[in-house]
Amino acid sequence: MSIQERKEIEKQELRQKIVDVAIELFIDEGFENLSMRKIADKINYSPTTIYNYFKDKTDLMFQIMNESFGRFLVNIEKAIGEESSDPLEAMKRGLKAYIQTGLDHPKNYRLIFSACTRCNEVELECHHKTENGEKALEQLIGAVTECINHGYFTKKDPLDLAQLIWAALHGLTILMIENPHFAINNRDQLKEDMANMIIRGLKI
Amino acid sequence: MSIQERKEIEKQELRQKIVDVAIELFIDEGFENLSMRKIADKINYSPTTIYNYFKDKTDLMFQIMNESFGRFLVNIEKAIGEESSDPLEAMKRGLKAYIQTGLDHPKNYRLIFSACTRCNEVELECHHKTENGEKALEQLIGAVTECINHGYFTKKDPLDLAQLIWAALHGLTILMIENPHFAINNRDQLKEDMANMIIRGLKI
DNA sequence: GACAATAGTTAACAGTGCTAACTATTATAA
DNA sequence: TTATAATAGTTAGCACTGTTAACTATTGTC
Numbered sequence: 056m057s058i059q060e061r062k063e064i065e066k067q068e069l070r071q072k073i074v075d076v077a078i079e080l081f082i083d084e085g086f087e088n089l090s091m092r093k094i095a096d097k098i099n100y101s102p103t104t105i106y107n108y109f110k111d112k113t114d115l116m117f118q119i120m121n122e123s124f125g126r127f128l129v130n131i132e133k134a135i136g137e138e139s140s141d142p143l144e145a146m147k148r149g150l151k152a153y154i155q156t157g158l159d160h161p162k163n164y165r166l167i168f169s170a171c172t173r174c175n176e177v178e179l180e181c182h183h184k185t186e187n188g189e190k191a192l193e194q195l196i197g198a199v200t201e202c203i204n205h206g207y208f209t210k211k212d213p214l215d216l217a218q219l220i221w222a223a224l225h226g227l228t229i230l231m232i233e234n235p236h237f238a239i240n241n242r243d244q245l246k247e248d249m250a251n252m253i254i255r256g257l258k259i
Numbered sequence: 260m261s262i263q264e265r266k267e268i269e270k271q272e273l274r275q276k277i278v279d280v281a282i283e284l285f286i287d288e289g290f291e292n293l294s295m296r297k298i299a300d301k302i303n304y305s306p307t308t309i310y311n312y313f314k315d316k317t318d319l320m321f322q323i324m325n326e327s328f329g330r331f332l333v334n335i336e337k338a339i340g341e342e343s344s345d346p347l348e349a350m351k352r353g354l355k356a357y358i359q360t361g362l363d364h365p366k367n368y369r370l371i372f373s374a375c376t377r378c379n380e381v382e383l384e385c386h387h388k389t390e391n392g393e394k395a396l397e398q399l400i401g402a403v404t405e406c407i408n409h410g411y412f413t414k415k416d417p418l419d420l421a422q423l424i425w426a427a428l429h430g431l432t433i434l435m436i437e438n439p440h441f442a443i444n445n446r447d448q449l450k451e452d453m454a455n456m457i458i459r460g461l462k463i
Numbered sequence: 464g465a466c467a468a469t470a471g472t473t474a475a476c477a478g479t480g481c482t483a484a485c486t487a488t489t490a491t492a493a
Numbered sequence: 494t495t496a497t498a499a500t501a502g503t504t505a506g507c508a509c510t511g512t513t514a515a516c517t518a519t520t521g522t523c
Contacts, residue, residue, distance in 0.1 A: 062521095090510060101472055103512080112511065168437070171481090211452070218442050219431070219452055226430020227423070234371070238422050248415070248423055256460030266500090294479060305503055307481080316480065423490095 070108045072098055077119045082162045086169060091115075116169075117185070124187035128194075130156045130163075142201035143254070149198060150224060150250040157228035158242070165232055166203045168225075192217060208257045216257060223253055273357055274312045276302055281323045286366045290373060295319075320406040321389065327370045328391035332398075334360045334367075346405035347458070353402060354428060361432035364448070372429075399425060412461045420461060427457055 076097045082088045087153035091112060095102040109115040139145040157164040195217040202208040208216065227249050230237045238245050285293045295316060299306040311321040338356035341453045343349040361368040399421040406412040412420060429454050434441045442449050 066470095091512085092510075103473085106512075107470065159341075180467055212445075215442075215445060215449060215452060218434075218445075218449060219456055222431035222434050222449075222453065223427040223456075224430065225434060226428065227426035229423075229433070230426050230429060239415075241419060245419060245422060245426075248419060249426065252423055252427075252457065252460030254460075255462075256456030256458075258459075266489095269503095295481085296479075307504085308502055310481075311501065 066108075069098075069100075073105055073108055073115070074119055074122050077115060078081055078123060078166065081119065081166055086091075098249050120167055121185040121187050124185050124191065126169060127156065127160070127163060128187060128191055130160060142198065143207045146207075147250050147254060148203055149195075150165050150220070150253060151246055153224045154231075154246045154249065156230050158196075158231060161232040164228060168229065192221070195221060202257075206259060209259050219257075220253055223249060263355060270312075273302075277312055277319070278323055278326050279310055280431050281319060282327060282370070285323065285370055317433060322375075324371055325389040325391050327367050328389050328395065331360065331364070331367055331371060332391060332395055338363075346402065347383075347411045350402055350406055350411075351454050353399075354457060355425070355450055357428045357431050357449045358453065364390060365436040368432060372433065396421060396425070406461075410463060413463050423461070424457055426452060 073094060077089065077094050080093055080097065084093070091105055092102045095105060105115070107119065131152050134156050135145075135148050137171075139148060196213045199208065199213045199216045199220070202211055203213060203216075227245065231245075232240060262416060277298060281293065281298050284297055284301065295309055296306045299309060309319070313322065335353070335356050338360050339349075339352050343352065400417045400419075403412065403417045403420045403424070407414055407417060407420075431449065435449075
């Protein structure tokens with residue numbers, strides 16, 4: 056390993072540490088209390104060091120958002136459990152797993168989508184795409200295509216259907232997380248009903 | 260009109276002015292640039308005056324959120340247009356109107372739901388209910404009940420169904436607003452598809 | 464051993480939410 | 494009519510924020 060290689064690795068390690076600590080702080084202390092100075096304190100560096108690794112706070116936010124998206128995907132995989140031979144069965148399990156995973160890790164889920172809230176509020180033009188977000192969508196498109204090919208779903212554009220599904224799931228998940236009053240007494244029922252509504256709505 | 264009444268009215272007027280200016284600033288300058296001092300500047304009062312009318316910034320946020328919700332409802336009514344005799348027809352028009360109104364006034368829509376993002380991030384416990392939010396839900400429940408009574412929708416708890424519908428609509432609307440990449444080329448199609456998916460999903 | 468690049472630092476600016484202590488103004492009761 | 498009390502608004506200040514510019518110390522290269 057050359058010196059340059061070692062330096063590069065060290066750089067990546069510190070960068071990753073910043074991301075990890077930022078997520079930790081977000082989870083522990085919330086959105087409003089996540090500051091560059093607190094992150095710096097936690098890693099025992101001066102606040103300005105962070106700016107050698109991230110353009111600004113928004114940039115950092117998008118990195119931790121992407122990282123959290125990755126962790127969310129891992130958790131979903133776990134929640135889905137063993138593979139299913141029937142695509143429709145797999146789809147239904149996936150739908151419920153998405154909502155449940157969001158509810159199980161509300162702060163994580165919130166983090167994934169709260170970066171956008173910070174991004175260029177004025178113009179509502181955020182040009183970031185998260186790598187892991189794209190990956191998730193690809194996976195969902197695959198599952199939808201399976202359902203179409205097996206004659207379960209209407210023969211429409213799989214991307215369209217995937218976006219429909221994602222939107223519906225996200226809506227329920229984020230409302231439940233952000234509004235503790237929403238469906239306080241019937242969350243399990245609603246989760247089930249949402250999965251059923253989606254599948255019935257797209258069935259041939 | 261007694262002196263007390265006049266004073267009360269003046270108080271309400273200033274309070275309303277603060278709310279109006281706060282909304283204006285949010286729309287014009289965005290979330291991050293909305294500060295107590297800027298609001299104070301705009302109404303030519305000292306910043307601390309605001310604290311005589313609102314407990315803190317979060318409190319003010321919830322007031323402007325409620326106000327925006329009210330304006331949103333007015334705009335939806337407009338978008339729905341004339342009354343329809345058929346409840347299912349009315350429902351479909353309402354569904355599309357919700358999404359379209361959100362897209363037509365993205366900053367307004369975002370404001371309605373961004374207050375929660377600020378509320379007690381740590382515990383995810385926000386105990387505010389917005390009056391206008393409750394009102395909207397009541398209305399939706401009414402429309403759903405109509406559809407059930409006419410034999411269009413499955414005989415389930417109208418509150419459940421209304422929450423399902425709202426969640427799905429909200430998910431699509433907020434994703435489109437917050438993520439400019441989401442469904443950039445097929446938004447009209449998606450709006451239509453979402454309405455159809457919901458109705459097919461709930462039909463008897 | 465000189466030079467340059469890199470990584471990290473300190474100091475500072477302009478702005479933030481919010482509180483405490485103060486001052487005027489106004490309405491009520493004697 | 495005047496003293497008292499309540500109300501509405503003010504100033505000054507605290508502890509914090511993101512971010513930049515200028516600096517220093519360390520390290521690798523020639």
